[in-house]
Amino acid sequence: MTNTICDGGNRISAASFPHPNLHALWAEVAYVSLDDPIERQVVEQMFVKAPLVLYCVKCGRLHLDWRDGSVRTYAPTPDAPPTTPHS
């Protein structure tokens, strides 16, 4: 998901690292499977393999890359104005 054109027309480049609006989606079971202390290399491998969520700051849509070749887009309901995930 290096470049995504949002349904709202916004072109989003996710090529930069770290990207402020690109998130890894981890299941809780993946987190609890880690040994203590958590090693950075192990976390990086989890990040590389995890589904990615790209947030569009213009319209609030979420683009979910399942890492299987499919990307699904989720839009906020019409009565919910876009907000930043960091507010």
Ligand SMILES: [Zn+2]
């Ligand atoms: Zn958008």
